[in-house]
Amino acid sequence: MRYGGGNRSRLLLIILIVSSLFLITLDLRGVQVLDGLRTGSQTVLSPFQRAGNTVASPFKNFFSEITHLGRTRKQLEQLRAENYNLRTKLINRENADAQLKQYKSMLDLAGTGDYKILSAKAISQGSSQSFSQTLTIDVGSNSGIRRNMTVICESGLAGVVKEVYPNSALILLASDPSFRIGVRIAGTQQIGILSGQGSRKAVLQLIDNQTTLRVGDVLLARGSQRNRPFVPGVPVGTVIAVDNSAGAVAQSASVKFYTNFSALGVVAVVVGAPKMDPRDALVPVKPRPTPLPTITVLVTPSPSPSPTK
Amino acid sequence: MITRQLSFSALIFLFIYTIQESFINQVRLPGGGFSIFLIFALVWSALSTPEVGAVTGFSAGFLIDLSPSSSGPVGQWTLILILTCFGIAFLGFGDDKSRGNPITIVFLVVAGVFLAEVSFLITGVLLGVNLGSFTQILIILFGMSIWTLLITPFTLPVFSRLHALTFDTASRI
Numbered sequence: 054m055r056y057g058g059g060n061r062s063r064l065l066l067i068i069l070i071v072s073s074l075f076l077i078t079l080d081l082r083g084v085q086v087l088d089g090l091r092t093g094s095q096t097v098l099s100p101f102q103r104a105g106n107t108v109a110s111p112f113k114n115f116f117s118e119i120t121h122l123g124r125t126r127k128q129l130e131q132l133r134a135e136n137y138n139l140r141t142k143l144i145n146r147e148n149a150d151a152q153l154k155q156y157k158s159m160l161d162l163a164g165t166g167d168y169k170i171l172s173a174k175a176i177s178q179g180s181s182q183s184f185s186q187t188l189t190i191d192v193g194s195n196s197g198i199r200r201n202m203t204v205i206c207e208s209g210l211a212g213v214v215k216e217v218y219p220n221s222a223l224i225l226l227a228s229d230p231s232f233r234i235g236v237r238i239a240g241t242q243q244i245g246i247l248s249g250q251g252s253r254k255a256v257l258q259l260i261d262n263q264t265t266l267r268v269g270d271v272l273l274a275r276g277s278q279r280n281r282p283f284v285p286g287v288p289v290g291t292v293i294a295v296d297n298s299a300g301a302v303a304q305s306a307s308v309k310f311y312t313n314f315s316a317l318g319v320v321a322v323v324v325g326a327p328k329m330d331p332r333d334a335l336v337p338v339k340p341r342p343t344p345l346p347t348i349t350v351l352v353t354p355s356p357s358p359s360p361t362k
Numbered sequence: 363m364i365t366r367q368l369s370f371s372a373l374i375f376l377f378i379y380t381i382q383e384s385f386i387n388q389v390r391l392p393g394g395g396f397s398i399f400l401i402f403a404l405v406w407s408a409l410s411t412p413e414v415g416a417v418t419g420f421s422a423g424f425l426i427d428l429s430p431s432s433s434g435p436v437g438q439w440t441l442i443l444i445l446t447c448f449g450i451a452f453l454g455f456g457d458d459k460s461r462g463n464p465i466t467i468v469f470l471v472v473a474g475v476f477l478a479e480v481s482f483l484i485t486g487v488l489l490g491v492n493l494g495s496f497t498q499i500l501i502i503l504f505g506m507s508i509w510t511l512l513i514t515p516f517t518l519p520v521f522s523r524l525h526a527l528t529f530d531t532a533s534r535i
Contacts, residue, residue, distance in 0.1 A: 076437030105384035179431025230494035251494025
């Protein structure tokens with residue numbers, strides 16, 4: 054027999070629906086209590102997230118690594134030869150090495166741009182169920198992190214600090230659909246607005262319709278007033294396709310971020326902006342093709358063949 | 363009796379929520395992965411009366427809304443899960459054939475996850491939440507549904523036992 058529903062059931066359903074609508078209204082009106090609840094839940098969850106990160110670190114990027122199997126085949130062949138214990142140690146070592154490499158590149162970037170940074174470790178990545186792209190890091194207001202600070206990684210812009218808790222902070226990644234940043238093209242200095250699309254690709258909308266975009270153009274952060282939320286000069290991405298629609302008001306293009314958001318292990322929060330705009334100093338150097346070595350063999354013929362006995 | 367049921371349910375909910383937020387979210391799975399907490403809430407509702415289903419939806423939705431990585435306003439997931447969980451509980455209740463059949467419950471849960479995500483998208487658009495490119499949305503929608511289809515059969519016996527333990531029901535899947 055199907056459930057027919059009763060007055061009590063209907064009343065309960067109505068009360069619950071009205072409560073949820075009430076919560077939505079309160080949140081949209083910016084009531085502090087709800088922000089406090091989210092802050093409280095993050096404060097409670099952050100020790101568990103740290104523990105979860107430690108447990109999951111050897112295999113959390115396993116599926117994204119599969120897509121780059123060709124690149125890591127040689128490495129995998131080497132690992133296959135090892136026994137289980139050695140393999141585990143090697144994975145842990147590789148993890149540490151990768152983080153070290155990321156730290157080094159990040160320090161190089163910050164040094165060239167004269168940014169004062171505070172390095173942080175990613176402790177949790179936001180769930181995809183809300184179609185948002187976020188990351189939680191292990192430093193917060195106790196370490197001097199404030200809202201709207203720029204977050205960089207080894208290859209360039211990673212995102213911006215969205216929420217700050219005492220010992221952790223929530224980063225809105227540049228790939229998030231709600232992410233917008235003013236950028237300029239290195240060299241021509243033309244400006245535009247870059248919007249995240251939920252993946253590593255973004256859409257650039259130029260402000261000036263007289264500008265000509267080219268594939269391979271490098272985009273840098275234009276910087277904000279008082280350097281919040283964005284410090285100037287941070288590499289953002291490169292143009293991979295230009296939309297040349299005749300009817301478009303302004304030119305647009307597809308951009309690929311320098312940052313691989315699925316493999317962010319360590320990041321740095323820019324806590325101090327540079328005194329001078331670094332302009333194009335941080336434009337990544339294009340990889341040069343390695344020249345093939347030419348081997349010259351000189352053969353000197355013998356003066357006359359000698360008779361053999 | 364009801365105090366025991368409520369406290370026991372709350373403990374289980376908080377435990378699975380913590381697992382989701384601290385561990386499952388760490389693993390980057392293709393296609394958006396899955397939400398064990400969402401699966402749990404829907405299974406719990408499928409095994410319960412419509413009243414308990416609605417309360418389950420309210421509690422689960424509110425916890426998801428409290429997650430710092432949740433993009434919408436507080437209350438959005440609450441509203442969606444009240445309706446989804448009530449709907450699932452309503453469909454299953456009183457029909458012993460569908461309630462006792464694990465395959466039906468698995469498909470109800472998959473449909474519930476899909477509907478909840480679609481509802482989140484629609485309400486998100488109405489509330490002005492940016493949701494990203496259409497392709498990415500499709501990947502996450504279908505990816506999550508497939509993951510749910512794969513994961514639910516393994517978790518169903520565990521959740522069913524927990525439900526039986528909490529509500530002292532004799533039937534288990």
